[in-house]
Amino acid sequence: MRGVMPTKSTSTKTAAAEAVAAAEAKATAAEAVTAAAAAVTAAAAAVTAAAAVTAAAAMTAAAPRHRRCRRADRQHCAQSDRR
Secondary structure, eight states, rough: OOTOOOOOOOHHHHHHHHHHHHHHHHHHHHHHHHHHHHHHHHHHHHHHHHHHHHHHHHHHSSSEEEEEOSSSSOHHHHHHHHH
16 A cells, blocks of 8 residues: 555654653652652751750750859759759
8 A cells, every 4th residue: 555654653652652651760760869858857857856955965964063053043053952
């Protein structure tokens, strides 16, 4: 049948399917990267919180235990007098 144009060839259909699959793979990879970044951010926040708790504990342990302190609020002195 000369002069008859074929409809879509198989190679064109395959190329389109491969393009769609590649786009889906890129989207999945982008979601994985986003999830990994969120996990790293959460881990960093946990480390920061742990460091803050450690620093607060160190400051509490280093607080003076004498009866007359130089703090403006004098709350420590009142607590020391009760001991």
